[in-house]
Amino acid sequence: AQKITQTQPGMFVQEKEAVTLDCTYDTSDPSYGLFWYKQPSSGEMIFLIYQGSYDQQNATEGRYSLNFQKARKSANLVISASQLGDSAMYFCAMREGLSGSRLTFGEGTQLTVNP
Amino acid sequence: EAGVAQSPRYKIIEKRQSVAFWCNPISGHATLYWYQQILGQGPKLLIQFQNNGVVDDSQLPKDRFSAERLKGVDSTLKIQPAKLEDSAVYLCASRRQGRYEQYFGPGTRLTVT
Numbered sequence: 001a002q003k004i005t006q007t008q009p010g011m012f013v014q015e016k017e018a019v020t021l022d023c024t025y026d027t028s029d030p031s032y033g034l035f036w037y038k039q040p041s042s043g044e045m046i047f048l049i050y051q052g053s054y055d056q057q058n059a060t061e062g063r064y065s066l067n068f069q070k071a072r073k074s075a076n077l078v079i080s081a082s083q084l085g086d087s088a089m090y091f092c093a094m095r096e097g098l099s100g101s102r103l104t105f106g107e108g109t110q111l112t113v114n115p
Numbered sequence: 116e117a118g119v120a121q122s123p124r125y126k127i128i129e130k131r132q133s134v135a136f137w138c139n140p141i142s143g144h145a146t147l148y149w150y151q152q153i154l155g156q157g158p159k160l161l162i163q164f165q166n167n168g169v170v171d172d173s174q175l176p177k178d179r180f181s182a183e184r185l186k187g188v189d190s191t192l193k194i195q196p197a198k199l200e201d202s203a204v205y206l207c208a209s210r211r212q213g214r215y216e217q218y219f220g221p222g223t224r225l226t227v228t
Contacts, residue, residue, distance in 0.1 A: 004157075033215050035215075035216065037219075042221070043204060043221060043222045043224070044219055044220070044221045044222065045158070045206060045208070046219075047216045047218060047219075049216070050215055050216050051192055052215070062194035070133050079135025091157050091158075092174075093157070095215060101146060101163070101210060101215060101217070102148075102163060103148075103160065103217060104160075105158050105159070106157055107155075107156060107157055108156075108157055
């Protein structure tokens with residue numbers, strides 16, 4: 001079974017609008033964490049946001065927020081007020097275990113922001 | 116703070132040749148990772164180091180891939196001999212003790228012809 005599933009290969013959004021990128025995960029470990037990374041066409045992976053399984057509140061970092069629904073095993077990324085520079089591939093990733101730091105990545109979602 | 120450095124950025128070799136990639140992590144980051152990212156896919160972990168010791172190399176094709184981090188700082192990943200299916204971007208990442216997020220370098224794009 002896939003540990004990380006991103007069902008949207010591509011998404012389009014108008015500049016200044018909000019967009020939600022979906023991510024579902026599968027783990028039996030009670031201690032885990034979810035990450036979102038951005039990969040522009042230049043290739044580098046940029047860390048955006050992290051949510052631990054025991055964190056009570058949804059993580060936020062500037063225009064990025066993580067909609068964490070533990071019962072549904074989903075960790076969707078919400079980008080508010082989209083900008084042209086947000087156009088990139090977005091990857092959801094998971095680590096498992098108290099001390100586990102190895103990341104398992106999804107297949108990614110290509111986001112295009114239209115002017 | 117300087118980011119993760121990798122070189123070369125691009126490499127083209129013929130199959131059966133050997134190649135080496137270098138990575139210098141963020142200063143003070145004890146944990147270093149090498150990932151392989153095939154076009155259209157998410158990165159896949161090849162090997163994880165904690166200081167100069169290997170923590171996880173379960174997905175490293177050990178018949179052709181090797182990696183070392185002798186002084187616990189920079190690291191080298193080698194492929195010998197290369198196959199066509201090794202064409203990918205090789206990403207190095209590092210992590211600070213006590214934090215979970217990993218910081219990635221710009222990657223090395225390898226093309227095997």
